[in-house]
Amino acid sequence: MRPFPHIQTLMSRPLDFVQLLDEIPLGVIVLDTDRRVVHLNQHFQAITGMDIKKALGIHCGNILRSGACITNCPVLTMNGTHRSITCQSDIINMDRQKLPIQLTCAPILDTDGIITGYIETVENLTSKASRTLDQEAAYSFANIIGRCEKMASIFQTLPMLAQSETSILITGETGTGKDLVAEAIHQTSQRAAGPFIKINCGALPETLLESELFGHTKGAFTGAVENKPGRFKLAHNGTIFLTEIGDLPLALQVKLLTFLDDKVIYPLGGTKGFDANVRILAATHRNLEEMVDQGKFRKDLLFRLNVARIHLPPLREREGDIRLLLDHFFSHYTRLISKDLDGFSTDALACLMTYGYEGNIRELKNIVEYAVNVTQSPQIETQNLPAYLLDSSPSPTLPPNRIPAPKAPSPQVLRAQEKDMSPTATWSQVHREMILEALKASGGKKQAAARRLGISRSTLWRNIRKYNIQ
Amino acid sequence: MSKTAIPLKDNRIIPRFDLATEILIIKSEGRSEILDKKSILLPRSSAEELCHLLLAENIDTLICGAMEEEYFEFLQWKGVDVFDSVAGAWDLAFIRWQTNQLASGDILEDRQVEGKKI
Secondary structure (H helix, E strand, O other), X not given: OOOOXXXXXXXXXXXXXXXXXXXXOOEEEEEOOOOEEEEEOHHHHHHXXXXXXXXXXXXXXXXXXXXXXXXXXXXXXXXXXXXXXXEEEEEEOOOOXXXXXXXEEEEEEOOOOOEEEEEEEEEEOHHHHOOOHHHHHHOOHHHOOOOOHHHHHHHHHHHHHHHOOOOEEEEEOOOOOHHHHHHHHHHOXXXXXXXXXXXXXXXXXXXXXXXXXXXXXXXXXXXXXXOEOOHHHHOOOOEEEEEOHXXXXXXXXXXXXXXXXXXXXXOEOOOOOEEOOOEEEEEEOOOHHHHHHOOOOOHHHHHHHOOEEEEEOOHHHOOOHHHHHHHXXXXXXXXXXXXXXXXXXXXXXXXXXXXXXXXXXXXXXXXXXXXXXXXXXXXXXXXXXXXXXXXXXXXXXXXXXXXOOOOOOOHHHHHHHHOOOOOOOOHHHHHHHHHHHHHHHOOOOHHHHHHHHOOOHHHHHHHHHHOOOO | OEEEEEEEEOOEEOOEHHHOOEEEEEEXXXXXXXXEEEEEEOOOOOHHHHHHHHHHOOOOEEEOOEOOHHXXXXXXXXXXXXXXXXXXXXXXXXXXXXXXXXXXXXXXXXXXXXXXXX
């Protein structure tokens, strides 16, 4: 009979190691340095059908029987390093069933930091693999809408780029869907099971950004009271998405370049590097070539990031996609707020189709959200659209990145002005005013007011409490 | 005469039938003397193509690692005697088969932990 291994000194009494592993809801296999099985937990036995008696002392490849064991053994890939590896693969269990799995392999170190074995966790992904189509679409390119020629060619390239390990630079005007594309690339890549970490390089001051990206060691600077791992370390085995890369300070551009070259990160104040297995995706709405000429962006970093480039066209260059997107967001928002509307009126549609959309898809989406919310007629009419749309002439050749200031307040804001409210009233203020008007018009009857607003009685009740309407 | 196929990797039975690219085919006089041995290398791994190869080669017995149910059933239906989930050196497995001692799920490896036999 095998002795029961114990964990000593962690707590006041020795802990039962076997019982501890059995409580973990993942398959766990413990190996020696020759990759021979030392222990399996109960969950592993449940997934694979292998029992500990049969597996003990046998090479893990014959026990786990995963595709990764044969094509790219994770333990051998670690090659003596101290970093963990995660990959997706499949196994064939003793019931002759093929199961998709996520395999994570990490070294076991003794107190002197010497590798004395390996621990692998096995997660059965069968339930995740059978997600519904809707859920699947949310994580794939199916969520990116478009059928114009430019988008069609992007759709052809994206899956190939997603499967590769190359750095990708996503360019395009504001609101063209750079974030969506980055997330879809991650979700359809081999790293989908790993983390997706997004950092806005323009959102943090230089000093904070360095610590945020690369981490810091305790005492590195005043206020660094403990070690911080940094986003690159957190993104290990996953993808890091650097949005607004054009706003990255020059000093950090050098550090990023160094990382891209040797894949090792050095936290602020630390001397010990960490081998980070991270894929870089970057995005910007700026013209990086122009910035290179102006000396604001490093040429070598541009070359390093620009291994593959995806340029998302602005909406004004996507012929035929405006209608598609209008319909998509219309059905999305009507479903979201359970409002029964019969599409756009001819006039409203004509207005929406000829508008310039300097803010691209984000602007179109906001317009539809606003219209769906404020419309009380069966169809979205011209007067339900934000007022600045009606005053602006079609502008298909507007310069990029210029966000138009609203030229005239919307009808709701006009009503708010009549009530001595600021013309720059927020949505909450306008919304509160609309509820008050509906309540007044229906003589204080909530059911009738809710009907006028096109919302349910319970939603109206929540809003009344939210806006503290007495 | 009998023909036995064993998918291999580095002279051992490959743990997965569907990922094999090297097949050892042994011709023997019943379960006794080996008459001929040959290896076939496949351009890529594919369980379906491997099944077709086994049928084209008129294989009587297959000794292999893990195998999916549908291929197991298919080969049995085609009259191939399948011993799956076998692990270890091919020659040990073949000797076991010759002596009628082989069974599906047999692990024919020395058991060791940290270099010590257990």
